[in-house]
Amino acid sequence: MGLKGKPFALLADISQVEGATPEAFDMVKHIITRLPEMGLIAKAYVYKGAVIHGIMHQRIPELASMDYLFFTDNEEANQWLFNQYQQKLPAHS
Numbered sequence: 001m002g003l004k005g006k007p008f009a010l011l012a013d014i015s016q017v018e019g020a021t022p023e024a025f026d027m028v029k030h031i032i033t034r035l036p037e038m039g040l041i042a043k044a045y046v047y048k049g050a051v052i053h054g055i056m057h058q059r060i061p062e063l064a065s066m067d068y069l070f071f072t073d074n075e076e077a078n079q080w081l082f083n084q085y086q087q088k089l090p091a092h093s
Contacts, residue, residue, distance in 0.1 A: 025059035042084035
């Protein structure tokens with residue numbers, strides 16, 4: 001594992017995504033449910049349209065219980081990630 005369990009935050013820019021196959025959403029679900037065990041402490045999605053946001057929550061209900069937020073503004077997402085990382089990093093040290 002490249003991160004060797006070190007805490008990290010992740011920004012996913014899906015602003016150009018308009019849809020995906022059910023298999024693609026299944027793969028995303030598989031990946032995001034594994035990320036916390038790899039050291040993920042916060043994740044932000046930047047999206048453009050409400051459709052992809054709604055589809056993700058419909059196809060991946062686990063998002064509701066995870067520390068992931070959706071933003072329409074990249075700068076706002078970066079600031080939130082930075083704050084989350086700073087707050088949670090001591091707990092993972």
